[in-house]
Amino acid sequence: MPQPPVGAKVSHVQESEWEIFRTLITHDDRNSYYVVSSDASGSWEDTAVKSESLSAIGFNTKSAYYMTHNGFTSACRKSEQVRQLNTLFFDLDCHDRGLQETRAIVSQTLDTLKQAVGGGTLPQPTMTIDTGRGVQLFYVLTRSIPYRVSANGQVNIKSVKLFENVQKRMASLLDSVVSSIKGISVDRATFDVSRVSRIPGTFNAKAGRYASLCNYSFDALYSLSKLSGLIPARAEQPNCKTNLKRAFKKTSSIINYQPLLKSRLTKIIELQKLRNYNCEGNRELMSFVFYNTAVQVYPHEIAQQKLSSFNNNFINPLNISELNGITKSVDSVTNMRGEQGYYLIGANRLRELLAMTLKEEVAINFFESKRSVLRKEAKRITKEKRDQRNARIVTLYRQGSHTYASIAKQVMCSVRTVATVISSYKQNQHQRVLVNLTRYNKKVLDACNFLSYEFKKCLLSQSPRFLVTSSYCSSLTETLPASVSVTLAWEGFCLAIRRFIYNQRLVQ
Incomplete structure (x- = not known):
């Protein structure tokens, strides 16, 4: 088996490649564990560390090293322990070939991928790694996708399904790009979210060379929706040998929700009509909700045209600068699924934004009987x-x-x-709450100074069961009844303030 040169040491180039690799993979870390696997001790061992400790890992030049590109909730590298999805990973592997032939195939593959990126056929990868016997491509997400949404292990189904859909389509695109090269193909076995990838700058004994970082870009970060839009339509065509039922099976993506989104647009227009187009005080939020929904159904140009038409129906339409502010706010956001260009708004939140009354909900049948x-x-x-x-x-x-x-x-x-x-x-x-406020004096001070007179008046009028006894709050207690002598905890203090603000309507 090929060995690294005698007396070989880890070079600055190798250390730099490792630093770039881990920085890009963990740029949106959620306090997860990452597992590094190596055979440095003579047998394979896994080392699980947090992202901030990855830089302290040293490398043996004679050993192979791999790392998970997704984050885990614990030190256990199992799919059920995955916390976040950081990147779409593709391994173009070359099997059962001699070293010279393998190197020729890898070089041809790198050239072909470069031409495809330059010609606009293939999106620019965030990182491209020459492993020695193949090529690894990484499309790092702008925001990592939460894989677990609850403590009991419930999977974030919608986002993960969309992730898998984009991953399969991208794999089909890569297959078509390298179809002219014999001996290399996309290894779909690496789609397992708990898999590892070879670390650049470490030694590949089978290839007799070090894995190298061919190119990278800190600007080539993607949301799933953006990456999906960059995949050419021809890459989505089903294989002619595919079962007809499977070929017409719907994929789990945002397209599936278009009927619901179009229905929302119709409801908003009906609400505008129900209010006789006189929506003073609600025009901005109604326009915001309308555009945020329209941009998920239509291209941006058409969505902006529909927003303009919707705005013109108001008795007093918004001006151009206000409309531009709405479109800019929506277009620049990245939601919790890592998709850019629209907010995720549920039906209940829509009711609040649109300030809908019971009569209006019943009149337009707003997604509820x-x-x-x-x-x-x-x-x-x-x-x-x-x-x-x-x-x-x-x-x-x-x-x-x-x-x-x-x-x-x-x-x-x-x-x-x-x-x-x-x-x-x-x-x-x-019920007595006996928590000293000395430790909370910094928090309490501002609140007491702000509410000194009004809050004291409220306490007197409502005969509260809580009393502030901190030295910073003495101004509040001068005129309180002596019979009320229970120390106020920080939680109780916050509750009293919220009750006071609600009753007195100080916050509009």
Whole structure:
């Protein structure tokens, strides 16, 4: 088996290639583990470290080294432990060939890939590595994709399916690019998210040479949607030998959601019409939601034209600078799936942005049945009435001149209900929170200075069960009743502030 030169040492070039490699792979790290595999000790061993510790790993010039290009939740290199997907990795391998023939094939492959990139057939890879017996291509994502979305191991299905779809299409494109070269092809076995890739600058004993970083670019980072758009349409054509049913099977991508997105556009237009095109105070958000939806269905030019038409329907349309601000905001964002050019907005958030009333939701049937909307509103009204009833029960009880029976008669509820409400009130009143505020003085100081007068007035009017006793809050306690002597924890303080701001409507 070929060996490295006697007395060989790790060069500055090799160290630089390793630094570039790990920097690009982990540029959007989520506190994950990365596993480095080597045979330096005579047998294969895995070393799992965090991204900040990768630079401390030293290399033996006589050994082979590999690294995972995705991050893991623990030191265990298994697919069920993957936390994030950092890159699309493709291994063009050459098998069962002599060393000279292998080198000739690898050189031809590198030239062919370079020509394809120059001609616009193939997107520019973030990194291209000559492993000695093949070529590795990396398309690093602008933002890594969370592979796990919950502690119980639930997979982020939509994003991962889109990732797999783009990966398969890119592999088909690479196959077509190197189809004229005999002896090399895309190894689809490396699509496993827990696989490793050879580290540039380390020795490949089978090839008798060091793996080298042929080219790289810190600017060649991609979102899945952008990379998908760069793959030519002909690369998506199904193989003629493919089963007809499989050929027409829909892929999991954003295209699948176009009917929903088009329906959203229709609902927004209906809402504009329902408001008689007089949408003062909501024009900006309505235009934002409309364009954010349209850009996922149509090309940017058409989406902008539709936004302009939508805006012109307002009685007082937005000016050009306001529309440009909306389009710029949407076009420049990168969402949590790593896709650039639009926000991910759910139906509930849409209702908030559009400031929809119950009547409007029912009128345009906004992705929820009339029965469901009315039931939700009925629950809200019931809760509001119950809170008012409980407040009245407590008020009568605090007067001290009413029995449970008389309170029940006045409020028109059962004696048992009165007893339950008063018991809960007493429990809350007697609960003591004994956390010293000295450690929180920096946080409390600003809040107390800001709310000194108004907050003190609110505390007096509502007879709170919390009292600020920190030296920084002494100005608040001068006029408080002496009977209230419970130390206020930071959490309770925040709760009281939020209650005060909500009641007094200080924040619009």
